[in-house]
Amino acid sequence: MAEKKALIYEGKAKKVFATDNADLVIQDFKDDATAFNGLKKGQIADKGVVNNTISCALFTLLESKGIRTHFVKKLSDREMLIKHLTILPVELVVRNIAAGSLVKRYGIKEGLVLEQPVIECYFKNDALGDPLMNDDHVVMFGLATREQLAEIKTQATKINEILKAYFLERNLKLVDFKLEFGVHKGEVLLGDEISPDTCRFWDSVTNEKMDKDRFRLDLGLVEETYHEVLSRITGKA
Numbered sequence: 001m002a003e004k005k006a007l008i009y010e011g012k013a014k015k016v017f018a019t020d021n022a023d024l025v026i027q028d029f030k031d032d033a034t035a036f037n038g039l040k041k042g043q044i045a046d047k048g049v050v051n052n053t054i055s056c057a058l059f060t061l062l063e064s065k066g067i068r069t070h071f072v073k074k075l076s077d078r079e080m081l082i083k084h085l086t087i088l089p090v091e092l093v094v095r096n097i098a099a100g101s102l103v104k105r106y107g108i109k110e111g112l113v114l115e116q117p118v119i120e121c122y123f124k125n126d127a128l129g130d131p132l133m134n135d136d137h138v139v140m141f142g143l144a145t146r147e148q149l150a151e152i153k154t155q156a157t158k159i160n161e162i163l164k165a166y167f168l169e170r171n172l173k174l175v176d177f178k179l180e181f182g183v184h185k186g187e188v189l190l191g192d193e194i195s196p197d198t199c200r201f202w203d204s205v206t207n208e209k210m211d212k213d214r215f216r217l218d219l220g221l222v223e224e225t226y227h228e229v230l231s232r233i234t235g236k237a
């Protein structure tokens, strides 16, 4: 089932291949890492394997809790079979604790615990540097309908509740994360990946950064940290 065919898209961290089934594609995770809108480039050994394994585990978890995703099955160390989506060009960021661009943009203190999750919309457009948008921008520029936007925000809130609890059991605080959704046969599904590339995790005891910030900020122990997150997930399946 689902024989790998031509490369149809290559992004910063993944390649997407067609299959002999028009409804299904394969995402293949690379070790390449980028930050600051592609200005910083590097490689993180085994990142593709780690992120594919973590994403497969998290999509399986979310599906078991009733979240509809593009995930079909894990094919190999680096490959995941997924439903072919037309991605909505809006990225949703969910924040539980202030970090990253929230701190820079608004001058608030890193580590401030937000009383309720804050959901932000970004225009998925590398040439423009993925600018922050409000709901009216998203709808009026045709990135998603008002109904789709409401639906993906509802999904994002549920996903946050599921993942926050899951990671806390693994001694990780889920600080913030990015989600992408797409349409498959008229249905909106969660797509892309969920990994230390797309989430911020802090150790729940020491607050040590356990995610791509180690690469972004040159904090060292990058590979070791990705493996540690993986082992906290697989070690307590």
Ligand code: UDP
Pocket: 036, 093, 099, 100, 101, 102, 130, 176, 177, 178, 197, 198, 199, 200, 212
């Ligand atoms: N994020 C992502 N892709 C992006 C931008 C952000 O996966 O193109 C994730 C990032 O890893 C973090 C969250 O979204 O977990 C919030 O990122 P933020 O807006 O703070 O931007 P950053 O500091 O990463 O530039």
